[in-house]
Amino acid sequence: MDNSFRQPHRVAAFYQAISEFIEERRDAKLKGQEGEAAEKLAAKYDYRTWLADAARRVSQIQAVTHVLKATHPDAKGSSLHIPPETLGQRTEVGSHLLGEAFAEDVVGNAAALDVYKLLKLEVDGKRLLDWLQEDDPSLLAALDTDESVAQEWAEAFKALVRPPAAPVSHVLAKQVYWCVSGEPTDNAGFHLLQPMFSSSLAHEVHGRINEARFGESNKEARQAYYKRQEHPVPYAEYRGLAARKLGGTKPQNISQLNSERGGVNYLFASLPPQWRQSGERRLMSSEAVMRHFRRYEGVNGLLKALIKLLKNDPDSTMETRKKREEIERALGESLVAFGCTVRHSREPGWTRDPDCQLVECEQLWLDPERANLPPRPESEQADMTFQQALEWKDWPQEVANRFGSWLNNILHNAGVPVGDTEAAHWARQALVDSDWPSRWRRPAAQVTATQEVSNG
Structure with a gap:
């Protein structure tokens, strides 16, 4: 020395x-x-x-x-020390991305x-x-x-950091026979591979997920997101997680880092990607509005409840009428909320897109502020027509009629006997209960009365 x-x-x-x-x-x-x-x-x-x-x-x-016992706690083969910087660099996510700063x-x-x-x-x-x-x-x-x-x-x-004298696998280790000869019938033409659990990578992933779930910074960003407020830090969220517990009540028997994680190892959802268009694009087709309304919060459950009530053919009692009216009112309120959600989540004028195939009444309902935009030189006549249609106040009735026809069609397909009288009733309820913008809302007294719906 x-x-x-x-x-x-x-x-x-x-x-x-x-x-x-x-x-x-x-x-x-x-x-x-x-x-x-x-x-x-x-x-x-x-x-x-x-x-x-x-x-x-x-x-x-x-x-x-890389820890062997993470595969099976009774496996007695070799664990490995492979510094990430010595691994080949690939485009996939793996231990090689940890660099020199690894646990x-x-x-x-x-x-x-x-x-x-x-x-x-x-x-x-x-x-x-x-x-x-x-x-x-x-x-x-x-x-x-x-x-x-x-x-x-x-x-x-x-010597704490040392390679095993001779790497050894074990019957309880995860093993894969990999054909290297190109002849699957040649028993000698296979390599026996043993995939290893990268504890260093799992520890890094665990830390990032916990920071997103419980970290103060992400908590503030999440609150800002739900309040629709600006925030300097991006909001991160991991959905569809599962947790695998390694080591049971003695996670230290697997490894030290596993003990520090309390045995918790997060698993991401192994699902194929679901390609989704933007919200605006999904509402562009001619039949999109009511289709998406059905998927709106609680609407499908209300439809099922209404179908069940009417298919049971209950007696025409006050109780039956009350139940039906409660469902009708809830559907009307959902229609209100759906319209507000669409209007508040999109910039005025989104229905000007050439790909928009919504009927005029739905454009007026879901994009009324478009009328306040300056007319486009190339589409001045169309924009002026839109403004006039908005003031004519006929479009709420047209939307209500489309709602009544849509609901009638659902009930008919479910085996409930309905006709024009019922469609008019659903439309009237939508028109009366729905919160159209105040300057376009029609008073209930102006709605033409029609026959009550069947079954009470």
Whole structure:
């Protein structure tokens, strides 16, 4: 050891960090202990005694990046330490993306994990293990005044990161036969592959997901999103997650990082992508509006309730009429909410798109503020016609009639006997109950009365 590179203040810093770690463990063990038993236990936590024992026990654990026991807790093959920067760079998401800033895991005898906790203590921004791998003379001097003993312990601690003598698989490991000869009937033309669980990658994913779920910054961004307010930080959300628990009640038996995660390992939904058009595009076709209204919050449930009520052919009682009217009113309120949602979620003038095939009354209903936009030079006549149609106030009745026909068609297909009288009733209810913009809403008294719907 070259004493010229020792720095007394750094030696003291290393010694203090190690001493405090050992003392904390000693104090935790001595709680409730007294007399001779306490003295014997305290002796084990003498600075030199504990380090000597730690240097012996470190061989029982190994630093890894890929953990075998994550596949099966009773698998007894090899785990691997593969630094991400040594892996080939690919376009797919994988361990190679972690670079130099990755979390090392530790496997082996859980009773020796305290040695790893010592080695990951940080002094001057680096772990003790990193300083040992650099043969830092100040740290070696802090280990022991006897240079040979300090060097012996340092070599033992550095062996925490070591390759297996000979990689070994196990019957409980996940294994895949991969044809390399191109002849599936040739038994000798296969390689036996063993996919390995990347604990370092799982730990990074776990941290990002937890930050999105519980982090204060993302919480504020999420609240701003739901309040439709601006926020400087993007809002992140992971949906369709599942969690696999590894190790049961003893996650430390799988690995150290698995223990830090409480055994929780998140799984993303393995589903094919669902390609979706933008909301505006989905509302462009001629039959889109009522189709999307049916998928609006609670509408399909209301339809099922109405179908069930009418198909049961109940007696014409006040109770039956009350139930039916409650469903009708809820459908009318849903129609209101649907219209408001569409109007408030789109910029005025979205129905000017050449691909828009909505009938005029639906354009007037869902995009009324378009009338306040300046006419387009190339479509001045169409825009003027739109403004006039809005003021003529005929379009609410037309929308209500389309709603009545749509509801009648659903009931008819469900086997409920309905006709023009029922369609007129649904339309009248939509017109009376729906909250059309105030300057276009017709008073209920102006609605022509029609015969009550069948069955009460």
